[in-house]
Amino acid sequence: MTVGELLVIGLSHHTAPLAVRERLSVATERTGEEIQRLLATGALTESVVLSTCNRVEAYAAARDPVAAAKLLRDYLQQRTDDDVAGYLYERLGTEAVRHTFRVASSLDSMVVGEPQILGQMKCAFAMSEAAGGVGMLLGRCFHRAFAVAKRVRTETGIASGTVSVSSIAIELACKIFGNLRGRRALLVGAGKMSEAAARTLAKQGVRLFVVNRSPERAEELARACGGEARGYEQLASELVASDVVITSTASPRFVITADLMHDVTRARRHRPLFLIDIAVPRDVDPRVGDLGSVFLYDLDDLQQVANENLATRRREAHAAEQIVAAEIEQFERWRGSLGLTPTVVALRERVRDALRGELERTLPRLNSLGEAELKSLEKMIDAMVNKVLHQPLTELKRGSETPEGAMLIDAARRLFALPDDGETKPAADRDVVRSLAAAGGRGGEGR
Amino acid sequence: MVTALFVATGVLYAVSCSLYLAFLLRGHEGAGHWANRVLGASVVSHLAFLGADYAVHGNVPYGDIHQTLSIASLLIVLAYLAAMLKYRITVLGGFITPVTLLFFMGAGLGRSVAHVPHDVRSALLPLHIGVNVLGIVAFALAFAAALAYVIQERLLRRKQLGGVFQRLPALDVLDSLGFRLVTIGFPLLTVGIITGTLWAVRIDRDAPSVTATEGFALLAWLVFAGVLLLRVAAGWRGRRAAIGTMIGFACAAAVLVGYVIQAGGTQ
Numbered sequence: 001m002t003v004g005e006l007l008v009i010g011l012s013h014h015t016a017p018l019a020v021r022e023r024l025s026v027a028t029e030r031t032g033e034e035i036q037r038l039l040a041t042g043a044l045t046e047s048v049v050l051s052t053c054n055r056v057e058a059y060a061a062a063r064d065p066v067a068a069a070k071l072l073r074d075y076l077q078q079r080t081d082d083d084v085a086g087y088l089y090e091r092l093g094t095e096a097v098r099h100t101f102r103v104a105s106s107l108d109s110m111v112v113g114e115p116q117i118l119g120q121m122k123c124a125f126a127m128s129e130a131a132g133g134v135g136m137l138l139g140r141c142f143h144r145a146f147a148v149a150k151r152v153r154t155e156t157g158i159a160s161g162t163v164s165v166s167s168i169a170i171e172l173a174c175k176i177f178g179n180l181r182g183r184r185a186l187l188v189g190a191g192k193m194s195e196a197a198a199r200t201l202a203k204q205g206v207r208l209f210v211v212n213r214s215p216e217r218a219e220e221l222a223r224a225c226g227g228e229a230r231g232y233e234q235l236a237s238e239l240v241a242s243d244v245v246i247t248s249t250a251s252p253r254f255v256i257t258a259d260l261m262h263d264v265t266r267a268r269r270h271r272p273l274f275l276i277d278i279a280v281p282r283d284v285d286p287r288v289g290d291l292g293s294v295f296l297y298d299l300d301d302l303q304q305v306a307n308e309n310l311a312t313r314r315r316e317a318h319a320a321e322q323i324v325a326a327e328i329e330q331f332e333r334w335r336g337s338l339g340l341t342p343t344v345v346a347l348r349e350r351v352r353d354a355l356r357g358e359l360e361r362t363l364p365r366l367n368s369l370g371e372a373e374l375k376s377l378e379k380m381i382d383a384m385v386n387k388v389l390h391q392p393l394t395e396l397k398r399g400s401e402t403p404e405g406a407m408l409i410d411a412a413r414r415l416f417a418l419p420d421d422g423e424t425k426p427a428a429d430r431d432v433v434r435s436l437a438a439a440g441g442r443g444g445e446g447r
Numbered sequence: 448m449v450t451a452l453f454v455a456t457g458v459l460y461a462v463s464c465s466l467y468l469a470f471l472l473r474g475h476e477g478a479g480h481w482a483n484r485v486l487g488a489s490v491v492s493h494l495a496f497l498g499a500d501y502a503v504h505g506n507v508p509y510g511d512i513h514q515t516l517s518i519a520s521l522l523i524v525l526a527y528l529a530a531m532l533k534y535r536i537t538v539l540g541g542f543i544t545p546v547t548l549l550f551f552m553g554a555g556l557g558r559s560v561a562h563v564p565h566d567v568r569s570a571l572l573p574l575h576i577g578v579n580v581l582g583i584v585a586f587a588l589a590f591a592a593a594l595a596y597v598i599q600e601r602l603l604r605r606k607q608l609g610g611v612f613q614r615l616p617a618l619d620v621l622d623s624l625g626f627r628l629v630t631i632g633f634p635l636l637t638v639g640i641i642t643g644t645l646w647a648v649r650i651d652r653d654a655p656s657v658t659a660t661e662g663f664a665l666l667a668w669l670v671f672a673g674v675l676l677l678r679v680a681a682g683w684r685g686r687r688a689a690i691g692t693m694i695g696f697a698c699a700a701a702v703l704v705g706y707v708i709q710a711g712g713t714q
Contacts, residue, residue: 172608175617175618176619177618178616178617178620270681270687272618292685292686295603308609
């Protein structure tokens with residue numbers, strides 16, 4: 001074979017803990033340099049390095065995949081003193097293509113259907129392209145992977161529904177208030193969970209206020225997310241003024257009681273209030289949810305929504321896998337045709353050379369032949385080449401579209417002792433298309 | 448010809464209504480897309496019907512209650528399509544087109560039979576019918592927004608955050624829309640009741656009385672007045688205001704039903 005083989009070696013959240021992943025990660029600005037270093041070894045013809053918080057992978061094309069795999073394993077191992085061999089996975093040939101398509105389509109992601117991975121892959125691909133690491137095989141494979149990802153997103157519900165608790169809370173707030181810009185949000189308690197939600201709210205243009213038993217911590221959180229701290233004694237008045245309230249205190253008792261909220265809702269004059277209780281144990285008396293203008297969601301409610309959305313995505317992943325499988329078939333058909341073209345050219349050359357050699361040996365004995373007769377003999381040789389090769393080319397063409405195509409092409413090359421590099425005379429290339437067409441197959445690439 | 452156009456319009460309204468409901472309940476994007484197109488075709492067909500009705504029978508939109516219902520259904524659709532172009536609220540078609548369809552079917556009950564007698568016609572009549580039709584259009588749209596609000600609020604409270612919840616607009620948007628529409632409809636209804644009273648007094652000077660139909664009109668006015676007053680003075684909003692709006696529209700619709708029954712009785 002002259003077109004090389006695709007392979008992927010790396011580790012991900014499926015196989016390695018974060019501590020290992022972060023030690024192997026490659027800074028984006030260093031990717032080009034790393035690729036050039038890998039290509040300089042001569043073991044790879046193409047390479048792309050993908051490094052995200054959930055995976056570090058080297059994609060490559062190589063004539064000798066065994067040597068290439070060893071090089072990439074060593075390359076990843078050199079990045080850390082710990083032994084990473086047990087965390088690495090290797091994908092070769094069709095499995096490498098499948099892996100690339102699945103990663104781009106977010107089927108291999110920690111949160112199935114998340115959109116960031118596609119952007120990260122495009123970025124890694126662009127870096128490699130700039131460093132001269134992309135050739136025909138990886139180029140085609142990645143471009144197809146991006147197209148597959150697009151198909152998967154548009155034709156399945158894999159990206160439907162939000163799956164993070166803080167995003168769901170914001171989505172619900174939007175479903176109550178419409179645009180959140182200029183709305184007032186109150187954080188009761190200054191824990192880590194509050195901080196994450198506060199940052200998401202701040203991005204939406206919400207005015208933030210923080211109430212906490214410890215004023216110092218309230219000040220600290222308010223500064224961190226661009227809000228204002230308020231004294232704990234102002235809790236009731238802040239509840240009256242706010243549109244969204246997020247509670248996450250460590251209090252063992254209810255911080256927001258039904259009695260307190262009775263007075264608050266009366267003072268609010270029926271203005272809706274979205275209460276998000278992400279504390280464990282809960283901060284808000286569940287009876288508060290029965291009040292007319294209050295919408296109360298606790299951590300379990302939000303987690304349930306996240307789980308339902310995740311379950312929907314997993315169901316949709318089945319349809320996505322079918323799209324991936326169909327696209328792999330198309331890709332493999334194209335890859336098969338890559339090995340076929342030089343073989344056909346070489347095969348035609350071999351037969352034509354044999355016939356012409358015989359003709360040239362016979363011609364000195366045929367003295368009376370004129371220009372017209374010689375042209376006729378040339379045409380006869382072409383016709384004989386086509387006739388003799390019709391059936392073999394038909395079988396090769398048909399075989400190249402199957403998984404056994406590579407074996408068939410190898411067999412043809414060995415049977416006719418064709419040269420390995422596939423070099424042919426330029427004039428012969430024109431005949432290839434004609435031969436393949438005559439063989440009755442569809443020529444060229446897949447989609 | 449006129450009947451064929453009437454039937455065609457009715458069928459187109461029914462088809463667009465089904466498509467809007469398919470979009471609302473099942474989330475078929477294609478259904479929503481086609482619903483808007485079919486509703487556009489319904490408007491063209493409806494206009495052709497009104498034109499043909501005038502050309503062949505000389506019927507004008509305020510000629511009788513059936514024609515009034517017909518023009519009201521057309522105006523509801525036009526108002527919805529205008530709002531749709533601006534706010535992209537295709538999903539509300541699932542609430543508005545059933546009302547439109549009911550109005551249009553009401554227009555078909557005993558059509559071209561009971562015209563207003565010549566002796567009770569007056570210059571006030573077109574004004575009375577005109578403002579009432581515009582008022583009922585505003586209330587029909589407010590009813591759709593209120594119904595959507597009640598459903599959306601219920602889904603949010605029950606934590607059923609699936610398809611319909613995702614497709615319906617935000618509660619605040621529906622509440623504001625309902626409030627604005629009632630604010631538009633209420634003065635129109637007020638003028639409609641005043642002109643109707645003046646007209647009734649003029650033709651029935653000797654023994655003025657209040658029929659059930661007029662009673663419902665007064666009730667509708669009182670309900671909407673209450674909704675607006677409580678919204679402004681007591682900060683009413685959300686579910687209570689939405690339910691008040693729906694009751695008000697039911698009373699206003701009862702007036703139309705009363706007129707249809709009366710027209711049936713005079714056949």
